[in-house]
Amino acid sequence: MDSTLFAESNAYYAFDIKTYDAIxxxxxxxxxxxxxxxxxxxxxxxxxxxxxxxxxLTKIVTEKKLNKERESTSKKLIPNLNGQLNPLKSK
Structure with missing residues:
Protein backbone atom coordinates (compact mmCIF):
# COMPACT_ATOMS: atom_id res chain seq x y z
CA MET A 1 0.00 0.00 0.00
CA ASP A 2 1.46 3.35 -0.95
CA SER A 3 0.75 6.71 0.69
CA THR A 4 -1.78 7.75 -1.96
CA LEU A 5 -3.86 4.62 -1.52
CA PHE A 6 -3.67 4.99 2.25
CA ALA A 7 -4.84 8.62 2.06
CA GLU A 8 -7.78 7.63 -0.17
CA SER A 9 -8.76 4.75 2.12
CA ASN A 10 -8.36 6.92 5.17
CA ALA A 11 -10.61 9.61 3.69
CA TYR A 12 -13.22 7.01 2.67
CA TYR A 13 -13.39 5.28 6.04
CA ALA A 14 -13.30 8.56 7.96
CA PHE A 15 -16.94 9.01 6.97
CA ASP A 16 -17.81 5.57 8.41
CA ILE A 17 -16.33 5.71 11.91
CA LYS A 18 -17.73 2.32 13.02
CA THR A 19 -16.04 0.49 10.15
CA TYR A 20 -12.86 2.54 10.61
CA ASP A 21 -12.76 1.68 14.32
CA ALA A 22 -13.32 -2.01 13.53
CA ILE A 23 -10.45 -2.01 11.02
CA LEU A 57 31.56 -21.69 31.30
CA THR A 58 31.21 -24.92 33.31
CA LYS A 59 33.14 -26.80 30.62
CA ILE A 60 35.94 -24.21 30.64
CA VAL A 61 36.23 -24.28 34.45
CA THR A 62 36.24 -28.10 34.47
CA GLU A 63 38.92 -28.24 31.77
CA LYS A 64 41.10 -25.78 33.69
CA LYS A 65 40.78 -27.88 36.87
CA LEU A 66 41.69 -31.05 34.98
CA ASN A 67 44.68 -29.36 33.37
CA LYS A 68 45.90 -28.16 36.78
CA GLU A 69 45.53 -31.67 38.19
CA ARG A 70 47.38 -33.20 35.24
CA GLU A 71 50.12 -30.60 35.52
CA SER A 72 50.45 -31.19 39.24
CA THR A 73 50.56 -34.96 38.79
CA SER A 74 53.13 -34.82 35.99
CA LYS A 75 55.42 -32.63 38.12
CA LYS A 76 55.31 -35.18 40.95
CA LEU A 77 56.22 -38.16 38.78
CA ILE A 78 59.23 -38.63 36.50
CA PRO A 79 60.42 -41.75 34.69
CA ASN A 80 63.68 -43.35 35.97
CA LEU A 81 66.21 -45.16 33.81
CA ASN A 82 64.30 -48.48 34.02
CA GLY A 83 61.11 -46.89 32.71
CA GLN A 84 59.38 -47.03 36.09
CA LEU A 85 57.66 -44.05 37.66
CA ASN A 86 58.94 -42.71 40.98
CA PRO A 87 57.32 -39.98 43.03
CA LEU A 88 59.41 -36.88 43.66
CA LYS A 89 59.56 -35.14 46.95
CA SER A 90 57.03 -32.34 47.30
CA LYS A 91 58.45 -28.85 47.06
Whole structure:
Protein backbone atom coordinates (compact mmCIF):
# COMPACT_ATOMS: atom_id res chain seq x y z
CA MET A 1 0.00 0.00 0.00
CA ASP A 2 1.46 3.35 -0.95
CA SER A 3 0.75 6.71 0.69
CA THR A 4 -1.78 7.75 -1.96
CA LEU A 5 -3.86 4.62 -1.52
CA PHE A 6 -3.67 4.99 2.25
CA ALA A 7 -4.84 8.62 2.06
CA GLU A 8 -7.78 7.63 -0.17
CA SER A 9 -8.76 4.75 2.12
CA ASN A 10 -8.36 6.92 5.17
CA ALA A 11 -10.61 9.61 3.69
CA TYR A 12 -13.22 7.01 2.67
CA TYR A 13 -13.39 5.28 6.04
CA ALA A 14 -13.30 8.56 7.96
CA PHE A 15 -16.94 9.01 6.97
CA ASP A 16 -17.81 5.57 8.41
CA ILE A 17 -16.33 5.71 11.91
CA LYS A 18 -17.73 2.32 13.02
CA THR A 19 -16.04 0.49 10.15
CA TYR A 20 -12.86 2.54 10.61
CA ASP A 21 -12.76 1.68 14.32
CA ALA A 22 -13.32 -2.01 13.53
CA ILE A 23 -10.45 -2.01 11.02
CA UNK A 24 -8.24 -0.16 13.48
CA UNK A 25 -9.05 -2.65 16.26
CA UNK A 26 -8.27 -5.63 13.99
CA UNK A 27 -4.95 -4.13 12.95
CA UNK A 28 -4.07 -3.27 16.54
CA UNK A 29 -4.98 -6.80 17.73
CA UNK A 30 -2.95 -8.33 14.92
CA UNK A 31 0.10 -6.20 15.70
CA UNK A 32 -0.22 -6.93 19.42
CA UNK A 33 -0.38 -10.68 18.73
CA UNK A 34 2.70 -10.47 16.49
CA UNK A 35 4.58 -8.43 19.10
CA UNK A 36 3.72 -10.95 21.83
CA UNK A 37 4.73 -13.87 19.60
CA UNK A 38 8.13 -12.36 18.81
CA UNK A 39 8.74 -11.34 22.43
CA UNK A 40 8.05 -14.94 23.50
CA UNK A 41 10.49 -16.21 20.86
CA UNK A 42 13.11 -13.68 22.00
CA UNK A 43 12.65 -14.69 25.64
CA UNK A 44 13.00 -18.38 24.78
CA UNK A 45 16.14 -17.69 22.72
CA UNK A 46 17.63 -15.60 25.54
CA UNK A 47 17.05 -18.45 28.03
CA UNK A 48 18.62 -20.97 25.65
CA UNK A 49 21.61 -18.68 25.11
CA UNK A 50 21.99 -18.19 28.85
CA UNK A 51 21.89 -21.97 29.37
CA UNK A 52 24.47 -22.56 26.63
CA UNK A 53 26.72 -19.83 28.05
CA UNK A 54 26.46 -21.44 31.49
CA UNK A 55 27.33 -24.87 30.09
CA UNK A 56 30.25 -23.41 28.16
CA LEU A 57 31.56 -21.69 31.30
CA THR A 58 31.21 -24.92 33.31
CA LYS A 59 33.14 -26.80 30.62
CA ILE A 60 35.94 -24.21 30.64
CA VAL A 61 36.23 -24.28 34.45
CA THR A 62 36.24 -28.10 34.47
CA GLU A 63 38.92 -28.24 31.77
CA LYS A 64 41.10 -25.78 33.69
CA LYS A 65 40.78 -27.88 36.87
CA LEU A 66 41.69 -31.05 34.98
CA ASN A 67 44.68 -29.36 33.37
CA LYS A 68 45.90 -28.16 36.78
CA GLU A 69 45.53 -31.67 38.19
CA ARG A 70 47.38 -33.20 35.24
CA GLU A 71 50.12 -30.60 35.52
CA SER A 72 50.45 -31.19 39.24
CA THR A 73 50.56 -34.96 38.79
CA SER A 74 53.13 -34.82 35.99
CA LYS A 75 55.42 -32.63 38.12
CA LYS A 76 55.31 -35.18 40.95
CA LEU A 77 56.22 -38.16 38.78
CA ILE A 78 59.23 -38.63 36.50
CA PRO A 79 60.42 -41.75 34.69
CA ASN A 80 63.68 -43.35 35.97
CA LEU A 81 66.21 -45.16 33.81
CA ASN A 82 64.30 -48.48 34.02
CA GLY A 83 61.11 -46.89 32.71
CA GLN A 84 59.38 -47.03 36.09
CA LEU A 85 57.66 -44.05 37.66
CA ASN A 86 58.94 -42.71 40.98
CA PRO A 87 57.32 -39.98 43.03
CA LEU A 88 59.41 -36.88 43.66
CA LYS A 89 59.56 -35.14 46.95
CA SER A 90 57.03 -32.34 47.30
CA LYS A 91 58.45 -28.85 47.06
Missing amino acids: YAKVKDSLTALRDKYKAIETREDKEKEKLDSLK
